[in-house]
Amino acid sequence: MVIVPQDSSASRRRWRLTLLRRAARLAPALLPASASAGYSFNFPEPVTPIARETLHIHNEFMLIITTLFVVVFAIMIYSMIRHRKSSGHQPSKFSGPTGALQWFWALIPFAILLFIDFVLMGIPAVQAIINMEDTKTKADLVLKVTGMQWKWQYEYPDAGVKFISTLATPRDQIANAETKGEHYLLEVDKPVVLPVGKKVRVLLTSIDVIHTWWVPQFGVKRDAIPGFLRETWVLIEKPGIYRGQCAELCGKDHGFMPVVVHAVPEPEYLAWLEAQKAEAKAAAGGADRTWSRDELMAQGKAVYEKVCAACHQPDGKGLPPAFPALAGSKIVNGPLLDMNGKVITDSHVDRVMHGKAGTAMQAFSTSLSDVELAGIITYERNSFGNQMGDMIQPAQIKALR
């Protein structure tokens, strides 16, 4: 599928002028594309002002460098054909410009290049930078994105809504045991939802290593750096589902942490946000009641498979030495809490809640709810051959925070 990017009606007139040039450039690219699907020769369709500007700049620059390439090497190839020994050409002896005219010819290319670098390419490039970095003005809402190995957490600070978004592609598809779906590796269990036509200020950070949040159709790519906040912005102009990926090597499952953004009209967005708030409230309420062991096991299994299984594997055997096994682990099969009901250092509860520094084991107390943590801990202590027979209540986790 070749995507020939379209423009919004506002700038269509300006674009009509360049259409001819673009058509000329794309012509060779279109030839094989008509024969087969799956070939794309340019950026995907832009849906934000930044992406549109970037595509425009990219197209102009490609035109400039293609022209330079053709002109320079046409001269060289002409020389290679004309000035051959086999055609009887006698070599000249010059080794530099002689006379004013030759100096003129020698200097012209550099004057042209200076103009291209600092005027023709330089001026639009500076304007694009200023637009891209304009994160401070007129933001309608804030989205906080936190990268973690190997999933994204999205937070709407104003609404108090926070959730994790992980790869939804089944493992069997990756292992080639099952037919791959249409959105193979670019699908998540819970996409982030944003309103169209609103300027969204995106804050980025990470809790472990550097990740990069990238949605090609937004023209936005920005690193999520542990311990620092970075920012960018998007204004999505068209409803739709937009897919991207982590772009910075972040360890084992770097290729398996997609970004999926669901852009919807504002009323739909607000309704979704209300539903999220209600869900969050219900989940928080869950911490106050006493859970049965079966309930905790079911809850724990679901969360384990989403959050823990990438490293510790669905069967709890891990991938030693980097990712230790939980089956038969001394830590998992150790005491739950001390005699006063407090966390024991380096115990199972401590590891799950506070992580292990310098490794991929994160402090899950910041990203998971009381119920989820209680579920995971209970599940791990009573699965993969571990038979501790005990459990921990969400209320206990709440008290331990």
Next chain:
Amino acid sequence: MSLATTHPAAHPEHHEPTGLLRWLTTTNHKDIGTMYLTFSLIMFFVGGLMILAVRAELFQPGLQLMKPEFFNQLIGVHALVMIFAALMPAATGFANWMIPLMIGAPDMALPRLNNWGFWLLPPAAILLTLPFSLALFGIGDGALATGWTFYAPLSVQGGMGVDFAILAVHILGISSIMGSINIIVTIFNMRAPGMTMMKLPLFCWGWLITAFLLIATLPVLAGAVTMLLTDRHFGTHFFDAAGGGDPILFQHLFWFFGHPEVYILLLPVWGLMPHVLSTFSRKPTYGYTAQVYSFIAIGILSVVVWAHHFFTAGMPVPALIYFMFSTMAISLPLAVLFFCWIATMWKGAMTFETPMLFAVGFIVLFGIAGLTGLILADVAADAQYHHSYFVVAHFHYALFAGGIMGVMTGVYYWLPKWTGHMYNETLGKLHFWLTVVSFNLTFIPQFFLGLAGMPRRIPDYALQFAEFNAISTIGAFILGLSQLLFAWNIWSCTRGGPKVENRVWEGADGLEWELSSPPPHHSWETQPQIK
């Protein structure tokens, strides 16, 4: 040791050891040059095998051959092997062989340092690749899996492969700095009488700038990886925000070395090009002085543009604009070189033997690297290109077409001089055409993959990228197999072949062509007088 025949067996008056001990103890610049080049060729195949495994995994979507952890190890070690163990030693091998011949010196200025500089390389290469084998025996979890850039905090989190790679980089760095000191001292002190700096062959000029860049930037890399080592094991927090550090500091330090490194790899090749073009155009080099000043200008610019490697990390607007324009400024001295190369060919009497074919191929393909580099400097467009396959394609045009094909130009150009035999011209031409066609088959699709949004360093990809990846893999395998022709041609040329004259090529000019082919074990014992 495939080039051993360059040393005529009979030198009884020297009482030199023979066999392995000869190579361990040699201080002769020709022997050491040969060892560098042989080592480079071996590591070129080691690095190539790694990336063929990667390309095989990427042939189809889904995980077929390896786990993502192993994939990550292969890509990083491939890069380190190719850069530090294949391309840099090849250039140093050229320098060892050719600089004394070209400037009329009897040997390098510091022959024992020279020997040590080479013999540090094999241990470093072993350190780099050993964790792969150790993992087979259940020790550690394999080699460096962070990509060649070692970005913290991923490298702080990594296994013992990171420590092995840090130590390997230290040793390789020491070796390169010793080689650089030797080259600078040789060029400054051992030129034949009458050879002023502005009569110095351009290859020597290219290497002189390279040597200064190495001495300026390698200590910064050594410092950065040492900080990483102490962060990993001794409780420091240089790159940990929780302890007051900054992960981006690592990127600044790394690329302060990393960007000049690109020119370290390319300057010796740029120095070589005018010799080859002038020889096969039978015409003097165009714009000698302009090329010298361009080398110097690129050397200086290369250390002030580093942050364009991580525009997406986020930095203030003035910094973005500065790094964008300083990067674009490199296009000017580079354009001078292109202009001089083409003007050297202009109105000559050209023939197209294998070295000339490689030189022309180099100019065209390196032109693509330069032009795509120009648009990569644009911050807004870079937000799309960065960390995508577009960048992968771009730097392979720079380092394979610019670096490796440049080295191949030099090998075909000088091999008859080194061995006294002509290589097989038909095989050489076949090697050239197979290399050029399959190289483009491999990397042109990667430009499109990047534009379509495929990130680099992923072991598996979405279905929309499948077709181009399949094409790229086929290209890569043809490219890899074609290099066997190269190895075979070198090997058979050292074993025998038609004898060549002192001046191997009709249009060749310079002191090195005054000597016999192969040159005697000790050459220029009486320095020539340059008029």
